[in-house]
Amino acid sequence: MTKPPSFGEIRFSCPHCGALAHQYWSTLYAKALDKDQIPPRYDLDIVTEARANEVNKPEGERSSDWKILDEFIRSTTGELFKSAFRRDPFSYLIYNLEISTCDSCSEVAVWMNERMVYPPSSPAGLASDDMPDRVKALFDEAGAVFSTSPRASAALLRLALQHLLIELGGKGKDINADINQLVDNGLHSETAKIMHSLRIVGNESVHPGVISVDDEPYIAEGLFDLLNQIVDQLITRPKRRQELWERLPAAKREQVEKNLSKKGQ
Numbered sequence: 001m002t003k004p005p006s007f008g009e010i011r012f013s014c015p016h017c018g019a020l021a022h023q024y025w026s027t028l029y030a031k032a033l034d035k036d037q038i039p040p041r042y043d044l045d046i047v048t049e050a051r052a053n054e055v056n057k058p059e060g061e062r063s064s065d066w067k068i069l070d071e072f073i074r075s076t077t078g079e080l081f082k083s084a085f086r087r088d089p090f091s092y093l094i095y096n097l098e099i100s101t102c103d104s105c106s107e108v109a110v111w112m113n114e115r116m117v118y119p120p121s122s123p124a125g126l127a128s129d130d131m132p133d134r135v136k137a138l139f140d141e142a143g144a145v146f147s148t149s150p151r152a153s154a155a156l157l158r159l160a161l162q163h164l165l166i167e168l169g170g171k172g173k174d175i176n177a178d179i180n181q182l183v184d185n186g187l188h189s190e191t192a193k194i195m196h197s198l199r200i201v202g203n204e205s206v207h208p209g210v211i212s213v214d215d216e217p218y219i220a221e222g223l224f225d226l227l228n229q230i231v232d233q234l235i236t237r238p239k240r241r242q243e244l245w246e247r248l249p250a251a252k253r254e255q256v257e258k259n260l261s262k263k264g265q
Helices: 044-055 068-075 133-145 150-167 175-184 189-206 217-247 250-264
Strands: 011-013 020-030 092-102 108-112 115-118
Touching: 044 068, 133 150, 133 217, 150 175, 150 189, 150 217, 175 189, 189 217
Parallel strands: none
Antiparallel strands: 011 020, 020 092, 092 108, 108 115
């Protein structure tokens, strides 16, 4: 079960780990720096060396807050996260900017004006675990631009479908032809309709037509779920069926395959 991240909810699917978990909310405060002081950034080599020096000291001689060096090192990656150390209490509330912290993985999401701005995520939540890497990258990119341009989001999801069809054996030159080829190979008509829906809306987002995705963003929002549905039906379910089949004793599988081959003659 998944539940897309939503402002003010205390339980939803984490945009980092995907777990349906309790979320702890925090308001954010600003601490004023001294005149001409700039926000601190840490040199990875210097901080790593300082940490090594602390670790090599006898435990009683280490600085009382030496473990904060781990946070300094992590900050050099550009990742957003919540410090485990309390700082100066003389700070000022920033309105309409909050964070939620996942109880499962302890990672944070940043919310501005009730909209999640970090990490970039689609309005439908996470991409399927079985989505091919190139397709997933486009899915995530579409999610990152959805709030500012549903039209661009729809176009990216159409491109994601095109790459998915290539993964499924298509030539990648004509989406319509690739879908029809899958239908000829036994693709269920309902799945084909889902693909065509994504294709048509994606096309309309690029070329002038009767569908205005920017005026009706819910149309683009639904495409994320459609792409996940396609992956579920054509990759995830066959994968699970194959995994179950391979768990059966080899002799039993051979007998079933032998019987099926006779019926196919």
